[in-house]
Amino acid sequence: MKGRVRTGAHYWTGDIACAEGALAAGCMFFGGYPITPATEIAEHMSERLPEVLGTFIQMEDEIAAMAAILGASWAGAKSMTATSGPGFSLMMENLGLGICTETPCVVVNVQRPGPSTGLPTLGAQGDMMQARWGSHGHYEIIAMSPCSPQETFYQTIEAFNLSEIYRVPVLIMTDEIVGHMSEKVIVPDAKDIVILNRPKPKGKKENFKPYAAGRNGIPPMPSAGEGYNVHITGLTHDERGYPVMTPEAQVEMVQRIVDKIRNNCHDIIKTESHLLEDADIVVVSYGISSRTSLSAVYEARKCGIKAGLLRLITVWPFPCEEIRALAKRVKGFVTVEINLGQIHLEVERCSEGKAPAILVGHPGGTIITPDDVLKVLKEAF
Amino acid sequence: MQPDHPLNDLLRKDRIPHIWCSGCGIGTIFSACLNAIKASEIDLSKVVMVSGIGCSGRGAGYINVDSFHTTHGRAIPFATGMKLANPSLHVIVFSGDGDLFAIGGNHFIHAARRNIELTVICVNNLNYGMTGGQAAATTPNRAKTTTTPLGNPESPFNLPLLAYASGATYVARWTMLHTRDLTNSIKEALQKKGFSFIEALCPCPVNYGRRNKLRPLDVFKAYQQKSIVKNGANPIEIDADSDKGIIVGKFIDTERPTYTEMYNKIYRSKG
Numbered sequence: 093m094k095g096r097v098r099t100g101a102h103y104w105t106g107d108i109a110c111a112e113g114a115l116a117a118g119c120m121f122f123g124g125y126p127i128t129p130a131t132e133i134a135e136h137m138s139e140r141l142p143e144v145l146g147t148f149i150q151m152e153d154e155i156a157a158m159a160a161i162l163g164a165s166w167a168g169a170k171s172m173t174a175t176s177g178p179g180f181s182l183m184m185e186n187l188g189l190g191i192c193t194e195t196p197c198v199v200v201n202v203q204r205p206g207p208s209t210g211l212p213t214l215g216a217q218g219d220m221m222q223a224r225w226g227s228h229g230h231y232e233i234i235a236m237s238p239c240s241p242q243e244t245f246y247q248t249i250e251a252f253n254l255s256e257i258y259r260v261p262v263l264i265m266t267d268e269i270v271g272h273m274s275e276k277v278i279v280p281d282a283k284d285i286v287i288l289n290r291p292k293p294k295g296k297k298e299n300f301k302p303y304a305a306g307r308n309g310i311p312p313m314p315s316a317g318e319g320y321n322v323h324i325t326g327l328t329h330d331e332r333g334y335p336v337m338t339p340e341a342q343v344e345m346v347q348r349i350v351d352k353i354r355n356n357c358h359d360i361i362k363t364e365s366h367l368l369e370d371a372d373i374v375v376v377s378y379g380i381s382s383r384t385s386l387s388a389v390y391e392a393r394k395c396g397i398k399a400g401l402l403r404l405i406t407v408w409p410f411p412c413e414e415i416r417a418l419a420k421r422v423k424g425f426v427t428v429e430i431n432l433g434q435i436h437l438e439v440e441r442c443s444e445g446k447a448p449a450i451l452v453g454h455p456g457g458t459i460i461t462p463d464d465v466l467k468v469l470k471e472a473f
Numbered sequence: 474m475q476p477d478h479p480l481n482d483l484l485r486k487d488r489i490p491h492i493w494c495s496g497c498g499i500g501t502i503f504s505a506c507l508n509a510i511k512a513s514e515i516d517l518s519k520v521v522m523v524s525g526i527g528c529s530g531r532g533a534g535y536i537n538v539d540s541f542h543t544t545h546g547r548a549i550p551f552a553t554g555m556k557l558a559n560p561s562l563h564v565i566v567f568s569g570d571g572d573l574f575a576i577g578g579n580h581f582i583h584a585a586r587r588n589i590e591l592t593v594i595c596v597n598n599l600n601y602g603m604t605g606g607q608a609a610a611t612t613p614n615r616a617k618t619t620t621t622p623l624g625n626p627e628s629p630f631n632l633p634l635l636a637y638a639s640g641a642t643y644v645a646r647w648t649m650l651h652t653r654d655l656t657n658s659i660k661e662a663l664q665k666k667g668f669s670f671i672e673a674l675c676p677c678p679v680n681y682g683r684r685n686k687l688r689p690l691d692v693f694k695a696y697q698q699k700s701i702v703k704n705g706a707n708p709i710e711i712d713a714d715s716d717k718g719i720i721v722g723k724f725i726d727t728e729r730p731t732y733t734e735m736y737n738k739i740y741r742s743k744g
């Protein structure tokens with residue numbers, strides 16, 4: 093039997109690195125549906141999961157895939173699915189169930205250009221607002237965006253850890269370019285990989301309250317079959333998990349599932365700074381675009397432009413405070429993303445009019461080159 | 474003092490009164506399900522009920538075992554993930570015809586085809602009760618509902634035939650009046666491996682009955698007088714027509730390898 097953690101150096105695509113990261117994180121269940129450019133994740137999991145005594149199933153559609161990973165999670169398994177735009181749209185319904193019932197799971201979106209079927213074999217970053225707001229109602233979500241196969245490996249582990257400790261579905265918003273590029277991926281020793289697990293209830297099982305907030309506002313989570321006799325519903329519910337159809341119950345439930353992310357956002361948000369100390373133009377980018385942006389920033393420095401990069405590792409929750417602080421001292425922001433302005437709206441919002449923001453973006457199908465960014469850095473501000 | 478109800482330990486007493494209308498058959502079918510669970514002697518901590526949305530979908534809210542009230546139509550794929558991730562669980566899907574066969578129809582046929590070990594109980598009240606009586610995939614031709622005010626131009630599914638054609642290994646249909654048979658079928662299904670399907674015909678006097686001039690008593694009479702028990706009947710020949718006759722019985726009881734068995738054999742045998 094092959095192990096979970098394939099320690100060593102590999103030449104992997106982002107998609108394979110994602111699947112291997114999931115295995116290293118302890119994933120035991122994958123429910124999938126084929127879709128370009130995410131299919132390789134399902135294929136790899138179909139081969140690898142049984143080797144670690146996990147279960148793979150190809151469902152009848154992405155609605156079912158999302159439902160299945162929630163069921164598996166309540167059975168105690170760390171679970172995951174992977175898809176792209178059209179499938180991500182179908183998952184929005186049960187993503188909401190996962191948020192409302194506080195079910196840990198990981199959803200990967202290897203983004204391709206939309207709307208609709210769009211350009212299935214090419215890359216984009218056009219689903220970032222859908223990641224934030226795609227399911228109905230008000231909620232907070234965690235989303236990450238890797239810029240390389242190596243980072244995809246680590247972010248997938250991190251996504252599982254965050255979903256377990258905050259009891260929320262975590263989204264990995266990668267894209268076709270990272271998903272399909274092959275690069276060196278170093279997998280560390282298993283003992284050097286941090287694995288976090290959902291908080292489990294202790295004490296008596298009778299009259300157990302599955303939604304009584306524990307540490308950090310997060311309730312401990314029993315699994316089906318452990319004897320807690322829980323009732324779990326997508327209706328607005330009280331601490332017992334019972335439906336309560338009142339505005340008061342709505343406030344209490346929604347406020348807590350929002351606050352458990354908002355109040356812990358300092359621990360969740362991860363960014364990386366490049367040459368920001370003395371920068372007066374700040375590029376804000378994530379995923380594949382942050383890689384090309386970094387080259388542009390170094391080129392700009394050679395031309396005497398004081399540019400820096402704020403690279404978003406987690407995109408949601410958004411690092412509002414960092415942008416706010418930078419806005420007070422910089423000439424302006426340049427947002428780089430493969431869409432026509434989504435995270436850009438957040439940069440504009442958080443800069444609160446103190447510094448202008450320019451978008452470098454297009455609706456998808458190719459990367460944004462360092463030259464595209466450099467040109468703007470040279471001309472702007 | 475009132476004597477304890479024999480099903481008390483299986484009920485969430487703190488959630489009673491339930492939402493079901495008086496004259497509705499769901500409660501009787503739900504009791505049959507609870508009695509069957511008891512009779513099956515399965516460890517209750519391993520019994521799980523999963524429901525979708527609708528009047529019958531509230532079933533999961535009243536049973537005192539691990540219970541999951543999911544999204545509309547998605548009880549079966551949720552239950553599939555749960556069962557595959559922990560095969561020691563006995564997973565019952567309790568939901569309505571609209572939930573399982575219109576919005577959830579695709580999931581139903583695929584779970585049956587895969588032979589996922591689930592016991593699926595469909596309360597068939599011939600319409601969407603919770604939203605006020607709209608036409609369903611089970612509404613008889615020409616019947617009146619709020620969305621077919623002049624009569625239903627469509628034809629209904631024959632649910633046992635659909636289950637059989639999709640690969641279910643246990644298929645039965647009873648009315649809510651056949652309490653003992655229904656209980657027995659659910660018990661058999663629970664003790665059997667593979668995908669089991671039980672249709673339970675149920676009056677909805679408040680929405681369906683009212684618009685089709687069927688008083689609760691008329692429906693009970695039809696169930697009593699027009700039901701014909703035909704165990705082993707070919708699912709292609711089982712009408713559920715209150716004029717011609719309502720064929721009830723256990724139609725299918727066979728064996729074939731389950732998804733988990735096949736998966737273990739093909740993927741895990743090498744160790």
Ligand code: SF4
Pocket residue numbers: 492493494496497498499528598602603676677678679680681
């Ligand atoms: S609406 Fe119909 S099916 Fe629903 S509870 Fe009332 S009588 Fe029963």
